[in-house]
Amino acid sequence: MDGNGRWASLKRKPRVYGHVKGTKVAKQIITDCSRLGIKHLTLYAFSTENWFRPQAEVSFLMNILRRYLKRETSNLIKENIKFSIIGDMNRLPKDVVETVKESMLATSHCTGLHLVFAISYGSQQEITQAAKNLGKALLDGNLKLDEVTPEVFNRFLSSYPTPAPDLIIRTSGEKRLSNFLLWQAAYSEFYFTDKLWPDFTKDDLMQALDSFSLRKRRFGGVSENLENSLELNSGSNEVATH
Numbered sequence: 001m002d003g004n005g006r007w008a009s010l011k012r013k014p015r016v017y018g019h020v021k022g023t024k025v026a027k028q029i030i031t032d033c034s035r036l037g038i039k040h041l042t043l044y045a046f047s048t049e050n051w052f053r054p055q056a057e058v059s060f061l062m063n064i065l066r067r068y069l070k071r072e073t074s075n076l077i078k079e080n081i082k083f084s085i086i087g088d089m090n091r092l093p094k095d096v097v098e099t100v101k102e103s104m105l106a107t108s109h110c111t112g113l114h115l116v117f118a119i120s121y122g123s124q125q126e127i128t129q130a131a132k133n134l135g136k137a138l139l140d141g142n143l144k145l146d147e148v149t150p151e152v153f154n155r156f157l158s159s160y161p162t163p164a165p166d167l168i169i170r171t172s173g174e175k176r177l178s179n180f181l182l183w184q185a186a187y188s189e190f191y192f193t194d195k196l197w198p199d200f201t202k203d204d205l206m207q208a209l210d211s212f213s214l215r216k217r218r219f220g221g222v223s224e225n226l227e228n229s230l231e232l233n234s235g236s237n238e239v240a241t242h
Helices: 004-010 015-036 048-052 055-078 094-106 123-139 150-154 202-213
Strands: 040-047 082-086 114-121 167-170 189-192 230-233
Touching (some): 015 055, 040 048, 055 114, 082 094, 167 202
Parallel strands (some): 167 189
């Protein structure tokens, strides 16, 4: 994910080589999180900005997603992992949408880790759409203005009802959110690593979790440690270079 292209370049390989390796890493991290008892894991797989990459690379990434779900859905069920996505599905190829829906339906009964892929996702776009939907609810009389609160607005986000992330991990040395869960990250903890995504391992994951466990979370008030969700930001809005 974040750093796939750079990783491939360092090995004098085409960018797609990095995406293939990144997918293998994602598969392992998903398994690790499931077995660690983490309840929610969000992977930023493809941003709205990624549509501006070369068409060949976009097509390759869509094909990786489709093949991954075709191949791994049975394993997700075996591991009791529920799968869903956030993002603009209207922009995805028809065969990808069909595969996504099949995987979501097949894993809907699972009660373990909730795995969320952020695909064709941008947080500004998500917030804008939520505002439009909230406005429509007001105009239709389904909601009163004095009833609008942050909690109510949250219900109009595509990520609802997934809880806000406790921890956001950002790989490849970048230190920004890159249009990822802007509303939801209000009180999230952040962990930055210089590791490129294809080099990210369970040891790196454990270092991030260990760092998180030592932090005092106050949310503007008293300290509280929450460990029920984890978000991995792949920061996939890097500019395409060849």
